[in-house]
Amino acid sequence: MDRTSLTALIQHHLSLARDASSGRSSHTVYGGHARTLRQTLIAMTRGRRLDDHENPGEATLHVLHGRVRLTAGDTAAEGETGDLLIIPDARHALEAIEDSAVLLTVAKR
Structure with missing residues (x-):
């Protein structure tokens, strides 16, 4: 059984994002391209x-730190620490309203 500290990953990747020209950093916590489930x-x-990008399958977004805005077409939803957003089965985008970390969970079709 494996254990991962999301708290440590949040701190580490927010630090990397702050130093990156893209302002982003990511890490596959579980799964990958060869698996159905990926986090x-x-x-x-x-x-x-x-x-804007396509949704590769059923997906949720758990806001672990900060505040984000998820948009799909003319619809938008904001989430803050502790919120779980269901990603619509449509093209969508994500914006960080403040420094943020999210856990994206996808079950590929």
């Missing part, structure tokens, strides 16, 4: 975004 920690500095 990825994504850290983003305030004002950075992941532009």
Whole structure:
């Protein structure tokens, strides 16, 4: 049985994001391209975004730190630490309202 400290990953990847020109850092916590389930920690500095992209399967976004805005077309939802957002089955984007870390969980189709 493996154990991962999300708290340590948040601190580490927010630090990396602050130093990166993209303002982002990510780490696959579980799974990967060869598995159905994948969990990825994504850290983003305030004002950075992941532009519109397709949803590869059923997906949720757990806000671990900060505040984010998830948009799909004309619809938007904000989430803050502790919130779980269901990612719609549509093109969508993510913006960090403040320095943030999220856990993206995807079950590929």
